[in-house]
Amino acid sequence: MEKLRIAIMEGDDIGTEIVPVARDILSKSLQMMDIDIELIELPIGKLAYEKYGDTFPHHTISQLNNVNGIICGPIGHNNYPRDDPHWKMPPIRKHFELFASVRPIKSFNTDRDIDIIFVREVTEGLQSTETVVAGYPEFRPNDEITIASRVITRSGSEKVARCAFDIANTKNRKKVTAAHKEPIYRLSCGMFLEECVKVAKEYEDINFDDTLIDTIAMHLVSRPESFDIIVTTNQFGDILSDIGAGLIGSIGMAPGLCVGNNLAMAQATHGSAPDISGKNISNPYAMVISTAMLLSWMGFKYKEDKLVNASNLIEKSANDVIAEKKFITADIGGKSSTQDMGEEIIRKLECNSI
Template identity: 35%
Template sequence: MATYQIGVLNGDGIGPEIVQATVEVIAAAAEFAGTTTFDFVSLPMGWEGIEKHGEPIPAITKEKLLECHGWIMGPHDSSAYPPEQKEKRNPSGELRHTFDLYANIRPSKTMPGIKSVVGEADLVIFRENTEGFYPDRNMYAGLGEYMITPDIAVVNGVFTRKAAERIAHAAFRMAMQRKRKVTIVHKANVIRLGYGLFLDTCREVARQYPEVQVDDYHIDAMAAHLVRRAKDFDVIVTTNMFGDILSDLAGELVGSLGLAPSINTNDRQAMAQAAHGSAPDIAGKNIANPVGEMLSMVMLLDWLASRHQDQELHRIARLVEQSIMTTIEEGICTRDLGGDATTTEFTAAIIKRIGSGGK
């Protein structure tokens, strides 16, 4: 029986509610399968980290994460942190930077029982996670933005061949397991050097995957194409900011950003993290939707299964995924999806279906 150590970072706002709901569901699935155990290790993050250690991501958390097979991260409310903390990277950016989690993988897929505004769609966005126009992540030290005068702000965008190559390879490897189609999204017609380097490097990588069909779009055109014909896309690879924007758009188009999962990985470590925010306005009310976080953990299980050649993890992931889908299809869901179930009621319904094999 294999045991996997999973770091648990509850986060802020609705984070503790949806992360704990996810832990309960995964634990129930592991118990049902009877072949795998998870050692969940709670670590301070966000307000908990600030109150106990003076940092949103204290050193002890980073040290313990190195010992974990993977970890699940709740959303953070960094906009509400004390002024001295706002000057630093937010918890998500800090972990992505510290562990060089270069690939943010965000699928968007229509679900039974959830209304989609674009019909059927099943795509996955590979977002480069370490540079571009996100100044908290693209510098070795310091932040890449400056106030030249009180009325002039300058932001540096960083584009490297190394970063483009590795995110492109990750996207093309995924495409080989899917429909063998990759779409590159950029703005090389205007930001010719930065996005030109990204586009050219992705095309160079594409030549190593001759079985994969490749096309590319400018970001503004791509946003329109997603709205009009999301079903035509399979794997999308793009830069940090564009990937952030497009994945939020795609999540809403197929049903709700509250359903949108993601993982962040560097090929050796991975972090499950829902794409949505901390929703402090509904925190503690037991009405938050945990699906995005749960499906992020499903992605982490699949990632661990591939990394450790453990088919039991794939089976546990499918059991959790099927139980979530069955529950939603039967009309049991939280208020944001048109239902009346509380977070705990929804979680209990999923666990009940896990106990019957996902049916």
């Protein structure tokens, strides 16, 4: 089989701290499992602008066309200049049709048994920076009016619904819940729900229900244990998955994987946190588990059991560190640095491989 390649892009702010930790853990696990994967460093965000005059330059795009997986740190686009089109949120998801963002949340050391996978469509919907490759879906015809568009397609809805049910099959999950607001958005949410219902009929062993978005938000807080997999549209998924992260104590504990038909990208669900950048206190867990999710996806995609085993080893080692509470960052009650937590995960890799 052709040698696999993974692109690594640090992103902005704390991305320059947590991505190197994830890369070191990835490299160690590949070495221990005797897996030969080429790791390619590429610029994106501020670093790319400084070098190429664009946050998503052609150099990076051309290299990404030839990789099997991507690891990408957070992008600090909220602080980009608004008057320069070259300072933009890199439209990686849209460009490479990474249509579903898979965001698992799991409780640790709490009284609640929370274990939910959010599956969010990310190439259409209302999120302007993620759904276009040129121009803007918002405009202001005069100073008193702003108009925004929301795009829902049958194809996009069907793909994200099928992704959710396929994950349920793979992970032995029992129920998929579609989150929507069909009584109000009868055509847009209506189309999304229609496709979810169609796909559900093909998976007879998996229970399916649908619930209004506001009801789900309330039930996530009051009884999150009742949910298994939640599939929804772009903006709804962005909000719900952040509520989920709050339930388990920190956005630094919320990993993510953006998947398409032929490519996947590991990207933690949190932002670039410029307020703590450079302090070596950011939690690397979400980025590390996102990387493990990428290895698992590649393992199933390319039928390489070693990659799945490496993914499982990373996940167990990171979870062991969380459970022991000795080398964890301040956001989850510890005093360790980003680097110290990463080094402890590597030590656990070595122990767990014996």
